[in-house]
Amino acid sequence: MIEFKSKAYYQVSAALAFGSFIVFCNLYLFQPMLPVLAEHFSVSATKINWLLAAGTFTLAFMLLPWAIVSDFIGRRNVMLLSLFLLPAIGLLSLFTDSLTVLIVSRAIMGMALAGFTAVAVAYMAEAFTAKAFSYAIGAYISANSLGGISGRLFGGIITDHFDWQTAVIFMASVSFIGAMLVAFVLPKESKVHEDKMELSAYYRVIVQHLRNRRLFLAMVIGGVNFALFVNLYSVTGFRLIAEPYSLPLSITSMIFLCYLSGTVSSRLVGLWSQRFNPVLGMFTGTVMSLIGMFITTSDSLIIIVIGLNVLSFGAFFTHSLAYGWVSQQAETAKSTATALYLVHYYVSGSLGGFYLMFCWQHGGWSAVMLGASFLYMIIFALCWRLNHYAQTKVAWA
Numbered sequence: 001m002i003e004f005k006s007k008a009y010y011q012v013s014a015a016l017a018f019g020s021f022i023v024f025c026n027l028y029l030f031q032p033m034l035p036v037l038a039e040h041f042s043v044s045a046t047k048i049n050w051l052l053a054a055g056t057f058t059l060a061f062m063l064l065p066w067a068i069v070s071d072f073i074g075r076r077n078v079m080l081l082s083l084f085l086l087p088a089i090g091l092l093s094l095f096t097d098s099l100t101v102l103i104v105s106r107a108i109m110g111m112a113l114a115g116f117t118a119v120a121v122a123y124m125a126e127a128f129t130a131k132a133f134s135y136a137i138g139a140y141i142s143a144n145s146l147g148g149i150s151g152r153l154f155g156g157i158i159t160d161h162f163d164w165q166t167a168v169i170f171m172a173s174v175s176f177i178g179a180m181l182v183a184f185v186l187p188k189e190s191k192v193h194e195d196k197m198e199l200s201a202y203y204r205v206i207v208q209h210l211r212n213r214r215l216f217l218a219m220v221i222g223g224v225n226f227a228l229f230v231n232l233y234s235v236t237g238f239r240l241i242a243e244p245y246s247l248p249l250s251i252t253s254m255i256f257l258c259y260l261s262g263t264v265s266s267r268l269v270g271l272w273s274q275r276f277n278p279v280l281g282m283f284t285g286t287v288m289s290l291i292g293m294f295i296t297t298s299d300s301l302i303i304i305v306i307g308l309n310v311l312s313f314g315a316f317f318t319h320s321l322a323y324g325w326v327s328q329q330a331e332t333a334k335s336t337a338t339a340l341y342l343v344h345y346y347v348s349g350s351l352g353g354f355y356l357m358f359c360w361q362h363g364g365w366s367a368v369m370l371g372a373s374f375l376y377m378i379i380f381a382l383c384w385r386l387n388h389y390a391q392t393k394v395a396w397a
Helices: 007-028 031-041 050-073 075-092 099-127 130-161 164-185 199-211 213-241 249-267 269-275 278-295 301-329 334-392
Strands: none
Touching: 007 050, 007 075, 007 099, 007 130, 007 164, 031 050, 031 130, 031 164, 050 075, 050 099, 050 334, 075 099, 075 164, 099 130, 099 301, 099 334, 130 164, 130 249, 130 269, 130 301, 199 213, 199 334, 213 249, 213 278, 213 301, 213 334, 249 269, 249 301, 269 278, 269 301, 278 301, 278 334, 301 334
């Protein structure tokens, strides 16, 4: 097992964090390009949004299959295969001027991205000691945040100065170099996975994970938390583009820099986990996220930015703790458990968009606040129940 602050700890945690950074750069690369591509292909904003949604949905869909495959061929092999597929798929997307084909290529990209995402945390849980893992997971989640921010900013800046094809070429180049570095640094696994099973047994394992209350409640907490976090940002974008702000899209997109406060809070998870109850941390992070949302009710742009930073700090804190909790609490098939967490995470994020956008369209920001507050209350109730089961050691329904 890799000990905290050892040479191997720094090498492996850095390699996994860098791989995560590349994955999320690729996932969100096209988001700032959507207005330009809508004009290029002469389609509506709704239709062009499939360039983002296709990758997110297929990523969620492929998490469990990749997790199962990793039990047979190894976590490291799956992660490296995932990373090396990214530049190839990115470059192939350049050989078309059809929006449909481009959407399909983004869907295939989502499938490849799922490979690394599905098993990286399980790899850490198996390779690190408990203390080392609690710190490494914070760095990993921070890399998720930085990758998402960088991918959005990179795609927007390069597309604005050159074109979207140039942005894809640059990202493919960075992805290939990154995959080579991860392959060089990441050590081979030293043991056969104890949770390796016959393929027919995975259905039972999935059902067992979902029936385990300590796992399932954390999965739902993570999902509802992400549904709130990512979609409150989306609605804020609509709010700032509309009157009385009427900000240009290039300025509005800069709100994603507020994700950086989430990067900071993710790094604090290890310190919290060593001293306090992780479930209490999920509750605390949700309280901070809720406070951040209420701060954004101000009409002042500066206060809104402050609110988004508080929101991000709390939401990432909750996510990091819930994500790590699922991996540590799963007694078998850890990669399947973490994949199930991410399925809840991304599916809830997609569904939450419809919910909060409905609130925005029918009642403005006040309705968004009311609808979001209802979801926050659900998280608080789930944290209370999870804490009860964690203390009583009751796991199965």
